[in-house]
Amino acid sequence: MSPVNSAFFINGTVTSILRPDFFYVNGFAGIPNAKYYYIFFCFVYALTLVxxxxxxxxxxxxxxLHSPKYVAVFNLALSDICGSTAVIPQMIDTFLFKSHLIPFEACLTNMFFVFWFLHMQSFTITLLSYDRFVAICLxxxxxxxxxxxxxLVITAILWMLAGAxxxxxxxxLTTLSFCDSNVIESYFCDHGPVVRLACNDNTxxxxxxxxxxxxxxxxPVLFIMGTYICIxxxxxxxxxxxxLKAMKTCTSHLILVSVFYLPLCFSFALATIIHQNARILNMLLANALPPMLNPIIYSLKTEEFRESIKKLYRRKKMHITASNK
Structure with a gap:
């Protein structure tokens, strides 16, 4: 705790905002063979980017593919890249290179971007369900x-809403005082664990x-369930x-919904029951795996996208053949 800040803590009463110079991110402490998880998540991050x-x-x-549906898919891919970049490189730096200390302002910045992109991933998957609803029901x-x-307008509004x-x-969080511990029990600057460290009114x-x-x-889950009831x-x-044809157009989206929401539902529903290390690992998997799997799902399950890949391959092949002549 900063000496200047500590001077304002008098007779057990907080008279000013007390902020630590650093937070200590403690997420993987006590998890055996944690280094193997880092190697795995490096691999996941590389696949996500590619x-x-x-x-x-x-x-x-x-x-x-310049259609409304693929405007949303493009936005999902963008938010997947940004979300993974906000989480995994910082996590690798924190735990693999033992940089557990993160400055107060950097912690809040990291928190903002992690949750902003996570919200956009959720909103975009919800937007895709709206697209399928209109396509099949109307x-x-x-x-x-x-x-x-x-x-594009809806997507821009969602970015601004999530950011706000x-x-x-x-x-x-800038109004909170941290009088005692500065240890965050998570793998990044998580909002809930930071709030629980506060010693003043955190309502x-x-x-x-x-x-x-x-x-x-x-x-989002209730909205998606409502659209699929109508569908x-x-x-x-x-x-x-x-x-059958209409059902095939929903397959890739339903897989996206399952991959993204089921781990999150599991994490929130069992947060107070499962061991802290299990919760941390599950939340990390819920953050890291869907962005890696989304491109695979769309490549394998969407006919228009497969045809576009084939056209791209044929065009590249023709270009190479013409260059060799």
């Missing part, structure tokens, strides 16, 4: 309702700690051949 960059490149270069009005412009919510949550921060999971998890009802009203 896979999502490839997805963005294919969407950008193929005019056939097919004749799809081109009127869902356009590239409307998708996280900025408020992080801003409240606004606790409220935000409950609000963010609602925005990132419960509201299921609509599928029963169409011919069997058309029903």
């Amino acid at each position: 896979g999502n960059t490839f997805v963005m490149f294919v969407i950008y270069t193929d005019q056939c 097919p004749l009005r799809y081109n009127e309702i869902v356009t590239n412009k409307s998708m 919510v996280i900025l408020i949550a992080v801003g409240f 606004p921060s606790i409220m935000m700690n409950w609000t963010c999971p609602v925005l990132i998890l419960w509201f 299921t009802r609509a599928l029963f009203k169409i011919a069997a051949s058309e029903r």
Whole structure:
């Protein structure tokens, strides 16, 4: 604790904001063979960068993919790259190179970007469910309702909404005093563990700690469930051949939903039951694995995307053949 800050702690009463110069990130303490986890997450991060960059490149270069659905997919790939970059390199530096101390301001900055991109991943998956809902339930009005412009506007609003919510949550932390411990029991500057270290009134921060999971998890999950209830009802009203085709268009999105939300639901539901180390590892896997798997899911499960990859490969092959002549 800074000596200047400590001077304001008199007779057990906090008379000013007390901030530590550094926080100590303690996440992997006590986890056996932790170095192997770091190697694994380095591999995950490399695949995430390559896979999502490839997805963005294919969407950008193929005019056939310049559609509202792929505006959202492009945004998901971007938020996946940013989210992984906010978490994994900092984690590797913290634990592999023993840089456990992180300055107060750097901690809040890291927290802002981790949660901002995590919210955007959730919002974008929710946006894709809206796209599937309109395409299947209102097919004749799809081109009127869902356009590239409307998708870009919605995406921009979601970026600003997520940023504003996280900025408020992080801003409240600057009003907290930290009189005792500065040890964060997580693998990054996690909001909840930081709030629990405060020694003054942290009610606004606790409220935000409950609000963010609602925005990132419960509201999106309920919205997606609602859209798929409507989609299921609509599928029963169409011919069997058309029903199968429509169901195939939802497959990749449903896998995305499962990969992203199930680990988060598990982490939040069992947060107070499972061991702290198990919770930390599960949350890290929930943050790191979906961004790596999303490009694989879209490459294997989406017919339009597979066709675009084939066209890109044929074009490259023709270019090489022409160059050799």
